[in-house]
Amino acid sequence: MIEPVSLAKAHMECRYLKETVPVLIDLLAFEKVGEFPGEVTLKHPNTDWLIVVHEAGADAPVKQMHNHFGVRVATTGEVEAAYEYLSAHKEEYGLRQISKPLYNHGSYSLYFLEPGTNGWEIECYETFLRKETGEGMMGAVRASHWDSLLSPERFPGKGYVPQAFTHGTLACGDLKPSRDFCTQVLGLEIHRANENVFYVKHPREKCYVVYAIRKNWTTFSPRFRFTINLESKEAVTRAHRWLVESGKELGVTELGDLDETDGTVSLFFLSDPNRNWWEISSLS
Ligand SMILES: [Fe+2]
Numbered sequence: 001m002i003e004p005v006s007l008a009k010a011h012m013e014c015r016y017l018k019e020t021v022p023v024l025i026d027l028l029a030f031e032k033v034g035e036f037p038g039e040v041t042l043k044h045p046n047t048d049w050l051i052v053v054h055e056a057g058a059d060a061p062v063k064q065m066h067n068h069f070g071v072r073v074a075t076t077g078e079v080e081a082a083y084e085y086l087s088a089h090k091e092e093y094g095l096r097q098i099s100k101p102l103y104n105h106g107s108y109s110l111y112f113l114e115p116g117t118n119g120w121e122i123e124c125y126e127t128f129l130r131k132e133t134g135e136g137m138m139g140a141v142r143a144s145h146w147d148s149l150l151s152p153e154r155f156p157g158k159g160y161v162p163q164a165f166t167h168g169t170l171a172c173g174d175l176k177p178s179r180d181f182c183t184q185v186l187g188l189e190i191h192r193a194n195e196n197v198f199y200v201k202h203p204r205e206k207c208y209v210v211y212a213i214r215k216n217w218t219t220f221s222p223r224f225r226f227t228i229n230l231e232s233k234e235a236v237t238r239a240h241r242w243l244v245e246s247g248k249e250l251g252v253t254e255l256g257d258l259d260e261t262d263g264t265v266s267l268f269f270l271s272d273p274n275r276n277w278w279e280i281s282s283l284s
Helices: 018-029 075-087 126-131 175-184 233-246
Strands: 006-015 031-036 038-043 048-054 068-072 102-104 107-112 119-123 164-172 189-196 197-203 207-215 225-228 269-271 276-282
Touching: 006 018, 018 038, 018 048, 038 126, 075 107, 075 189, 107 164, 107 269, 126 233, 164 175, 175 189, 175 197, 175 207, 197 269, 225 233
Parallel strands: 006 048, 068 119, 164 207, 225 276
Antiparallel strands: 006 225, 031 038, 038 048, 068 164, 102 107, 107 119, 189 197, 197 207, 269 276
16 A cells, blocks of 8 residues: 555646636635646645646536535635625636535535636535534544634635635545545545545545545546655655556556656656546655
Protein backbone atom coordinates (compact mmCIF):
# COMPACT_ATOMS: atom_id res chain seq x y z
CA MET A 1 0.00 0.00 0.00
CA ILE A 2 1.10 3.54 -0.75
CA GLU A 3 1.77 5.65 2.36
CA PRO A 4 0.70 9.20 1.52
CA VAL A 5 1.76 12.23 3.52
CA SER A 6 -1.10 14.35 2.19
CA LEU A 7 -3.96 14.77 -0.23
CA ALA A 8 -2.20 17.73 -1.77
CA LYS A 9 -4.02 19.04 -4.82
CA ALA A 10 -7.21 18.99 -6.82
CA HIS A 11 -6.95 19.52 -10.58
CA MET A 12 -9.80 21.06 -12.55
CA GLU A 13 -10.10 21.33 -16.33
CA CYS A 14 -11.68 24.50 -17.70
CA ARG A 15 -12.26 25.97 -21.14
CA TYR A 16 -10.51 29.31 -20.66
CA LEU A 17 -8.56 30.50 -17.62
CA LYS A 18 -9.65 34.08 -18.22
CA GLU A 19 -13.28 33.03 -17.65
CA THR A 20 -12.82 30.56 -14.79
CA VAL A 21 -10.10 32.08 -12.60
CA PRO A 22 -12.12 35.27 -11.82
CA VAL A 23 -15.01 33.07 -10.61
CA LEU A 24 -12.72 31.26 -8.18
CA ILE A 25 -11.06 34.45 -6.94
CA ASP A 26 -13.97 36.90 -6.90
CA LEU A 27 -16.81 34.55 -5.88
CA LEU A 28 -15.12 31.72 -3.94
CA ALA A 29 -12.23 33.52 -2.14
CA PHE A 30 -9.31 31.67 -3.76
CA GLU A 31 -5.97 33.41 -4.24
CA LYS A 32 -3.55 32.89 -7.13
CA VAL A 33 -0.27 31.30 -5.95
CA GLY A 34 1.27 30.04 -9.21
CA GLU A 35 1.02 30.39 -12.95
CA PHE A 36 2.38 28.61 -16.03
CA PRO A 37 1.19 28.75 -19.65
CA GLY A 38 -2.24 27.10 -19.68
CA GLU A 39 -2.31 26.52 -15.94
CA VAL A 40 -3.04 28.54 -12.79
CA THR A 41 -2.63 27.31 -9.20
CA LEU A 42 -4.96 28.72 -6.56
CA LYS A 43 -5.20 28.37 -2.79
CA HIS A 44 -7.91 29.22 -0.33
CA PRO A 45 -6.39 31.10 2.65
CA ASN A 46 -7.89 28.66 5.20
CA THR A 47 -7.05 25.45 3.34
CA ASP A 48 -3.75 23.64 2.76
CA TRP A 49 -4.60 21.80 -0.43
CA LEU A 50 -4.30 23.56 -3.75
CA ILE A 51 -6.43 23.60 -6.86
CA VAL A 52 -4.66 23.61 -10.21
CA VAL A 53 -6.85 24.89 -13.06
CA HIS A 54 -5.89 23.61 -16.54
CA GLU A 55 -7.03 25.35 -19.70
CA ALA A 56 -8.34 22.87 -22.29
CA GLY A 57 -10.03 25.19 -24.80
CA ALA A 58 -13.52 25.24 -26.25
CA ASP A 59 -13.76 21.46 -26.56
CA ALA A 60 -13.44 20.75 -22.83
CA PRO A 61 -16.44 18.53 -22.04
CA VAL A 62 -19.11 19.79 -19.69
CA LYS A 63 -18.74 18.18 -16.27
CA GLN A 64 -21.98 16.96 -14.84
CA MET A 65 -22.89 18.69 -11.59
CA HIS A 66 -22.13 15.47 -9.71
CA ASN A 67 -18.46 15.99 -10.58
CA HIS A 68 -18.17 19.18 -8.58
CA PHE A 69 -15.94 20.99 -6.09
CA GLY A 70 -17.07 22.71 -2.91
CA VAL A 71 -16.35 25.57 -0.53
CA ARG A 72 -17.96 26.02 2.87
CA VAL A 73 -19.46 29.04 4.61
CA ALA A 74 -20.12 29.31 8.35
CA THR A 75 -23.83 30.21 8.44
CA THR A 76 -26.94 29.19 6.51
CA GLY A 77 -27.76 32.85 5.97
CA GLU A 78 -24.55 33.16 3.96
CA VAL A 79 -25.69 30.43 1.54
CA GLU A 80 -28.80 32.49 0.92
CA ALA A 81 -26.71 35.65 0.52
CA ALA A 82 -24.47 33.79 -1.93
CA TYR A 83 -27.54 32.75 -3.93
CA GLU A 84 -28.62 36.38 -4.16
CA TYR A 85 -25.13 37.61 -5.09
CA LEU A 86 -24.46 34.91 -7.70
CA SER A 87 -27.90 35.40 -9.26
CA ALA A 88 -27.33 39.16 -9.48
CA HIS A 89 -23.90 38.70 -11.13
CA LYS A 90 -24.50 35.61 -13.28
CA GLU A 91 -24.20 37.49 -16.59
CA GLU A 92 -20.97 39.22 -15.55
CA TYR A 93 -19.30 35.90 -14.64
CA GLY A 94 -21.06 33.61 -17.12
CA LEU A 95 -22.67 31.47 -14.40
CA ARG A 96 -25.39 28.95 -15.20
CA GLN A 97 -27.63 26.48 -13.36
CA ILE A 98 -27.57 28.38 -10.06
CA SER A 99 -29.73 26.22 -7.78
CA LYS A 100 -31.74 27.53 -4.86
CA PRO A 101 -30.28 26.56 -1.46
CA LEU A 102 -31.54 23.22 -0.13
CA TYR A 103 -30.77 20.83 2.74
CA ASN A 104 -29.10 17.69 1.38
CA HIS A 105 -27.27 14.99 3.43
CA GLY A 106 -26.68 17.34 6.35
CA SER A 107 -25.47 20.37 4.43
CA TYR A 108 -27.41 23.41 3.31
CA SER A 109 -26.08 24.03 -0.19
CA LEU A 110 -26.41 25.75 -3.51
CA TYR A 111 -24.76 24.62 -6.74
CA PHE A 112 -23.78 26.47 -9.90
CA LEU A 113 -21.89 25.87 -13.12
CA GLU A 114 -18.96 28.16 -13.87
CA PRO A 115 -18.27 29.07 -17.54
CA GLY A 116 -15.37 26.61 -17.81
CA THR A 117 -17.72 23.58 -17.49
CA ASN A 118 -17.33 22.80 -13.77
CA GLY A 119 -19.91 22.55 -11.01
CA TRP A 120 -19.28 24.27 -7.68
CA GLU A 121 -21.10 23.95 -4.38
CA ILE A 122 -21.35 26.51 -1.60
CA GLU A 123 -22.20 24.42 1.46
CA CYS A 124 -22.91 24.99 5.13
CA TYR A 125 -23.04 22.56 8.09
CA GLU A 126 -24.17 25.08 10.74
CA THR A 127 -27.53 23.39 11.36
CA PHE A 128 -26.01 19.90 11.31
CA LEU A 129 -23.27 20.83 13.81
CA ARG A 130 -25.81 22.09 16.32
CA LYS A 131 -27.16 18.54 16.66
CA GLU A 132 -24.34 16.14 15.76
CA THR A 133 -20.94 15.54 17.30
CA GLY A 134 -20.46 11.76 17.04
CA GLU A 135 -19.98 9.31 14.19
CA GLY A 136 -21.99 11.50 11.85
CA MET A 137 -18.99 13.83 11.73
CA MET A 138 -17.41 11.36 9.27
CA GLY A 139 -13.86 11.71 10.58
CA ALA A 140 -14.10 15.53 10.72
CA VAL A 141 -15.42 15.79 7.15
CA ARG A 142 -18.43 17.65 8.49
CA ALA A 143 -16.59 19.50 11.28
CA SER A 144 -15.46 23.07 10.74
CA HIS A 145 -12.61 23.09 8.24
CA TRP A 146 -10.95 26.16 9.74
CA ASP A 147 -9.18 27.09 12.97
CA SER A 148 -10.29 30.70 12.76
CA LEU A 149 -12.88 32.43 10.63
CA LEU A 150 -11.83 34.74 7.84
CA SER A 151 -13.26 38.16 8.60
CA PRO A 152 -15.82 39.74 6.25
CA GLU A 153 -13.15 42.36 5.42
CA ARG A 154 -11.18 39.63 3.60
CA PHE A 155 -14.13 39.12 1.24
CA PRO A 156 -16.15 42.33 1.37
CA GLY A 157 -19.43 43.42 -0.17
CA LYS A 158 -21.02 40.04 -0.89
CA GLY A 159 -22.78 39.00 2.33
CA TYR A 160 -20.97 35.66 2.49
CA VAL A 161 -17.40 34.49 3.15
CA PRO A 162 -16.18 31.13 1.80
CA GLN A 163 -14.26 29.86 4.84
CA ALA A 164 -12.58 26.80 3.31
CA PHE A 165 -12.13 24.74 0.16
CA THR A 166 -13.48 21.42 1.41
CA HIS A 167 -13.98 18.84 -1.31
CA GLY A 168 -14.02 17.49 -4.82
CA THR A 169 -16.32 14.79 -6.18
CA LEU A 170 -15.89 11.72 -8.36
CA ALA A 171 -18.86 9.94 -9.89
CA CYS A 172 -18.72 6.21 -10.43
CA GLY A 173 -20.81 3.18 -11.33
CA ASP A 174 -19.84 0.90 -8.47
CA LEU A 175 -18.50 1.99 -5.08
CA LYS A 176 -16.90 -1.19 -3.76
CA PRO A 177 -13.95 -1.46 -6.16
CA SER A 178 -13.08 2.21 -5.66
CA ARG A 179 -13.51 1.91 -1.88
CA ASP A 180 -11.06 -1.00 -1.77
CA PHE A 181 -8.73 0.86 -4.13
CA CYS A 182 -8.69 4.01 -1.96
CA THR A 183 -7.77 2.08 1.19
CA GLN A 184 -5.64 -0.78 -0.16
CA VAL A 185 -3.76 1.06 -2.92
CA LEU A 186 -3.87 4.79 -2.15
CA GLY A 187 -3.57 4.33 1.62
CA LEU A 188 -6.36 6.80 2.40
CA GLU A 189 -9.18 6.47 4.94
CA ILE A 190 -12.82 6.22 3.97
CA HIS A 191 -16.09 7.12 5.68
CA ARG A 192 -19.38 5.70 4.45
CA ALA A 193 -22.02 8.40 4.16
CA ASN A 194 -24.75 6.11 2.80
CA GLU A 195 -25.08 3.21 0.37
CA ASN A 196 -24.40 5.49 -2.59
CA VAL A 197 -21.65 7.75 -1.22
CA PHE A 198 -18.35 7.51 0.65
CA TYR A 199 -15.79 10.13 1.60
CA VAL A 200 -12.05 9.54 1.19
CA LYS A 201 -9.40 11.61 2.92
CA HIS A 202 -5.96 11.58 4.48
CA PRO A 203 -6.25 10.71 8.19
CA ARG A 204 -4.55 13.91 9.33
CA GLU A 205 -6.48 16.25 7.03
CA LYS A 206 -10.03 17.48 6.67
CA CYS A 207 -10.28 18.05 2.93
CA TYR A 208 -11.92 15.09 1.19
CA VAL A 209 -13.02 13.55 -2.08
CA VAL A 210 -16.57 12.28 -2.43
CA TYR A 211 -17.18 9.09 -4.42
CA ALA A 212 -20.83 8.92 -5.46
CA ILE A 213 -22.75 6.36 -7.53
CA ARG A 214 -24.40 8.05 -10.48
CA LYS A 215 -26.28 6.74 -13.48
CA ASN A 216 -24.66 7.62 -16.80
CA TRP A 217 -21.49 8.91 -15.21
CA THR A 218 -18.71 10.06 -17.52
CA THR A 219 -14.96 9.83 -17.15
CA PHE A 220 -12.67 12.71 -18.03
CA SER A 221 -9.08 13.39 -19.05
CA PRO A 222 -6.21 13.25 -16.51
CA ARG A 223 -6.52 17.05 -16.28
CA PHE A 224 -9.38 16.24 -13.89
CA ARG A 225 -7.56 14.43 -11.05
CA PHE A 226 -6.43 14.56 -7.43
CA THR A 227 -2.79 14.50 -6.30
CA ILE A 228 -1.47 12.47 -3.39
CA ASN A 229 1.98 13.38 -2.08
CA LEU A 230 4.49 10.79 -0.87
CA GLU A 231 7.45 11.63 1.33
CA SER A 232 10.21 11.28 -1.30
CA LYS A 233 11.08 10.57 -4.92
CA GLU A 234 12.25 7.12 -3.82
CA ALA A 235 8.82 6.41 -2.33
CA VAL A 236 7.19 7.37 -5.65
CA THR A 237 9.59 5.10 -7.55
CA ARG A 238 8.80 2.21 -5.17
CA ALA A 239 5.04 2.81 -5.52
CA HIS A 240 5.31 2.86 -9.32
CA ARG A 241 7.35 -0.36 -9.38
CA TRP A 242 4.77 -2.04 -7.12
CA LEU A 243 1.90 -1.02 -9.39
CA VAL A 244 3.72 -2.08 -12.58
CA GLU A 245 3.94 -5.55 -11.00
CA SER A 246 0.60 -5.76 -9.20
CA GLY A 247 -1.57 -2.85 -10.34
CA LYS A 248 -3.96 -4.79 -12.56
CA GLU A 249 -4.93 -7.18 -9.74
CA LEU A 250 -5.41 -4.18 -7.47
CA GLY A 251 -7.86 -2.45 -9.81
CA VAL A 252 -5.55 0.00 -11.62
CA THR A 253 -7.18 0.48 -15.03
CA GLU A 254 -4.40 2.64 -16.48
CA LEU A 255 -0.88 3.32 -15.23
CA GLY A 256 1.25 6.13 -16.63
CA ASP A 257 5.03 6.15 -16.89
CA LEU A 258 7.16 7.40 -14.03
CA ASP A 259 7.94 11.05 -14.85
CA GLU A 260 11.22 12.38 -13.43
CA THR A 261 11.87 15.00 -16.10
CA ASP A 262 11.43 17.88 -13.64
CA GLY A 263 14.53 16.80 -11.67
CA THR A 264 13.05 17.82 -8.32
CA VAL A 265 9.77 15.90 -8.43
CA SER A 266 8.81 12.35 -9.39
CA LEU A 267 5.25 11.60 -10.33
CA PHE A 268 2.95 9.26 -12.20
CA PHE A 269 -0.74 9.08 -13.08
CA LEU A 270 -3.08 6.15 -12.60
CA SER A 271 -6.79 5.56 -13.00
CA ASP A 272 -8.94 3.75 -10.47
CA PRO A 273 -11.41 0.88 -11.11
CA ASN A 274 -14.02 3.46 -12.22
CA ARG A 275 -11.45 5.20 -14.46
CA ASN A 276 -11.14 8.30 -12.32
CA TRP A 277 -7.62 9.77 -12.38
CA TRP A 278 -5.16 10.17 -9.51
CA GLU A 279 -1.58 11.50 -9.46
CA ILE A 280 1.08 10.15 -7.12
CA SER A 281 3.82 12.73 -6.59
CA SER A 282 6.81 13.42 -4.37
CA LEU A 283 6.92 16.54 -2.25
CA SER A 284 8.40 19.42 -4.20
FE1 LIG B 1 -20.53 18.35 -2.66
